[in-house]
Amino acid sequence: MxxxxxxxxxxxxxxxxxxxxxxxxxxxxxxxxxxxxxxHEKLAYTHSWKMNQHPMHALFWGRIPIERIDSLFHYRKNSPIQTVLHRIKYHHYPELAEELGRYYGKYLAKSGKYQRIDWLVPIPMHPKKELERGYNQAHCFAKGLSETMNIPVHQKILQKTTYTSTQTKKNRSERNRELAQSFSINPHFRRSNQHFVLIDDVLTTGATLDAAASQLLKIKGAKVSIVTLAVVI
Ligand SMILES: [Zn+2]
Known part of the structure; x- marks a missing residue:
């Protein structure tokens, strides 16, 4: 057309x-x-896909080996991206996450940085939480990315096994320990030497992505990259 x-x-x-x-x-x-x-004019693009390494990579230095990290927008309070993320998460707009995925996937495909990727892996939600919301926004975003990047989504490699409350009174190290134990690898996944791209809506401290990546890196020969819609930096 x-x-x-x-x-x-x-x-x-x-x-x-x-x-x-x-x-x-x-x-x-x-x-x-x-x-x-x-x-749209008020959005702050990171343009990270045009760089070899964006400063957001430093969030993981000394923690975990991450191949590439890209994020579409800088997260700013009271900016349209805050509203977009809020709408996707709480106002039942899963199609907006997919649309943004398709849009962003074109930039990432064109960048040439994601040519040898095996799977897009959305950060899983606990099944109970997903049932309450009706969808996992990271999975919707990954589906959109998959269409334009031509990389399959695998949503069964990584599992969220414990229900973590956002209203927790625990301190940061207790929360991180709890997070690290909350993901597990599907024992039926048997392929080695795979490059996974973890997909999430927003990168803040990196604790969730760190916990999920450490599980994926237990797979023999695994490599992990990260793609998010926004980054708090
Ligand atoms: Zn508007």
């Missing part, structure tokens, strides 16, 4: 069912945008 025809189709569809910006709730006028133009 050529671009003019696609734009025309979008305009026609938009007249009948206008696509609404998930941040400010005004109609989106541009066919290839997930936010309206003014909200």
């Amino acid at each position: 050529n671009k003019t025809f696609r734009t025309w189709l979008y305009d026609l569809g938009n007249c009948l069912y206008p696509k609404i910006c998930p941040v400010c709730k005004t109609p989106i006028r541009t066919w290839n945008r997930f936010l309206c133009y003014p909200c």
Whole structure:
């Protein structure tokens, strides 16, 4: 389908069912945008996929060997990305996570940094939590990435075995210990020498990704990279 025809189709569809910006709730006028133009202009792209190594890599130095780390946006409080993440997580917008995955996957595919990857592995949720929410936002994001990066998603390699409450009163080291024990590898996964890309919505301290990566690295010859939608840096 050529671009003019696609734009025309979008305009026609938009007249009948206008696509609404998930941040400010005004109609989106541009066919290839997930936010309206003014909200999109306020997003801070990291452009990490154009660099050999972005400073966010330092979050894992001395902790765990990570091959590549990329994140699409810098997380800023009171910015559209905060609202986008909140909508995805709490307001039942799984399709927005998929759309962002498709959008971001094009940049990552073009960068050439993800050519020899075996699996995209979304950070799993505890089954009880996933049932409550109805979806795992990291899995939705991974599905979108998979479409444009042409890399399969495997959501059964890593399992979340314990239910961790966000309302915890434990200190950081207790929480980290609990996190490290909360993931396990599916014993039926038997392939060695695989390169996994862990997928999550936001990278903050890196504790969750660190805990998940340490489990994947127990697989013989495994390599781990990380891709998130936003990074707090
Ligand atoms: Zn908007």
